[in-house]
Amino acid sequence: MRNWRAKTAAVAVVSALALVTACGSDDNGSSDNGNGGGNDNAGNSSEEGADGSGLSGTITGAGASFPDPLFQEWIAEYTQNVEPDVTINYQSVGSGAGVEQFLGQSVEFGSSEEYLSDEALAEAESGRCEAVQFPVVFGAVVIAFNDPALDGLVLDAETIAKIYDREITNYNDDAIADLNPDFDLPDQEILPVHRSDSSGTTFVFTNFLSHEVSDWESKYGAKKEIEWAEGTLGGDGNQGVAQGVQQSPGGIGYVNQSFALEAGLPVAHVVNEDGEAIAPTLEATSAASEEAEVPENFQFTINDIGGEGYPIAGTNWIFTYTCDYDENTADIIKGFWTWAMESDRADELAEELGYAPLGAELKERVLVEIEKTNSGS
Known part of the structure; x- marks a missing residue:
């Protein structure tokens, strides 16, 4: 490559x-x-x-x-x-x-x-x-971490939404611990990193949260650009978010999978519609894309991904x-x-x-x- x-x-x-x-x-x-x-x-x-x-x-x-x-x-x-x-x-x-x-x-x-x-x-x-x-x-939007010890941490839509809404502010929060009984979670403040520009990656990310979490839908919705909660950090482009995560202790951010791969960032396993915690692999992205129903006008989103599919998937x-x-x-x-x-x-x-x-x-x-x-x- x-x-x-x-x-x-x-x-x-x-x-x-x-x-x-x-x-x-x-x-x-x-x-x-x-x-x-x-x-x-x-x-x-x-x-x-x-x-x-x-x-x-x-x-x-x-x-x-x-x-x-x-x-x-x-x-x-x-x-x-x-x-x-x-x-x-x-x-x-x-x-x-x-x-x-x-x-x-x-x-x-x-x-x-x-x-x-x-x-x-x-x-x-x-x-x-x-x-x-x-x-x-098609591509996956992954949840990336600053701390390598968090690689494979399981998160679901509700927990991700609460992290970005600043309801969950520490990695040892009970909601995260319940999803990860085998993890030794750090007593570390979470710093959510988001896109500061108008972004399709933000749309894919917020579409997933809006579809799965009613509170997120009513407060933020699915958009390319939203008014983020206080206490979050903005980055320009996928590369800016990846850099923000890399440079910030406690950092967590959403980026296209290729940027996480290039930066060597640890990533979360995200719970899909069938309750399975799925790693963002090529196979899991392909499985998600196969569930997309594509109308004649090509106006569609990828939602309700189950089976072996990774649930935060988008289209360009x-x-x-x-x-x-x-x-x-x-x-x-x-x-x-x-x-x-x-x-x-x-x-x-x-x-x-x-x-x-x-x-x-x-x-x-x-x-x-x-x-x-x-x-x-």
């Missing part, structure tokens, strides 16, 4: 340069190519790619940090070994900012762990044309438009996401990082949806 964090930093520099280029004026003072994507490179690039496919140019996407480790791996594989004349910049700015940039037409595609609502779809159509949204991968969606891309840009968008759905190598990279690829039947549905990009309908 590549050092994706080092690569992320490098891509971020390229992204910044690409945006400067996209936003800069030409010799006549013009700064907008009329394509709504905020990036002139794709439309002005040469027609022929190095492999004869005709794909050549640059596209930019923005959104969730949840899939960023995987997206950087996919991008590197695709642009180095499949389409070497294509450049894809993905900015890990959080789901909320990604949706805003997509609706504001400053990027070619957006990304989030919460699907576009009917209201957001109407906003997209009023400003441009119909939006296309499709899922590309990609957003594109049905019009206004130049043909080359549209071909790059469709080419990359089609490769991500069809390539065995793309699935291998996802699994290495702890993400669960879509099932074969769902992939076929997604491939049809991808083709709606720039279709005019």
Whole structure:
């Protein structure tokens, strides 16, 4: 597996340069190519790619940090070994900012762990044309700890909710002890760490709590951004939460599994709908994803996970438009996401990082949806 964090930093520099280029004026003072994507490179690039496919140019996407480790791996594989004349910049700015940039037409595609609502779809159509949204991968949101001795600590939804509501403030609380009779729990104050930005990971986390805990639903709800209880610590992006947990004695935080793996953080086993304490493994995430009921419009959440499934599981969606891309840009968008759905190598990279690829039947549905990009309908 590549050092994706080092690569992320490098891509971020390229992204910044690409945006400067996209936003800069030409010799006549013009700064907008009329394509709504905020990036002139794709439309002005040469027609022929190095492999004869005709794909050549640059596209930019923005959104969730949840899939960023995987997206950087996919991008590197695709642009180095499949389409070497294509450049894809993905900015890990959080789901909320990604949706805003997509609706504001400053990027070619957006990304989030919460699907576009009917209201957001109407906003997209009023400003441009119909939006296309499709899922590309499943992943787990894990509960990570600062203390290695807590690896495998069992928590349920009620206990997690009370920790983040500051009703439970010490690891030796009776509620935690009851779930972990074999643990020697420390007399340690708990410091909950949360996302400070508008976040799809927060949506997945709070959706789980809202679905399982009525008090959480009434007080906080399921959102990308909420008003957290006093005595909690905010971090920017999944990486910021992981760092906050690492640097804070007593720290506990919710992050995408790949960030916990990369940081070597100990994680909780979370009780699912059948009362089973489940470790956040790839197999457990796959089991959860198989229980998802995916409607025709792809607007869904993953709830009521039992069996061997890990209960805090989420989906990443990609957003594109049905019009206004130049043909080359549209071909790059469709080419990359089609490769991500069809390539065995793309699935291998996802699994290495702890993400669960879509099932074969769902992939076929997604491939049809991808083709709606720039279709005019």
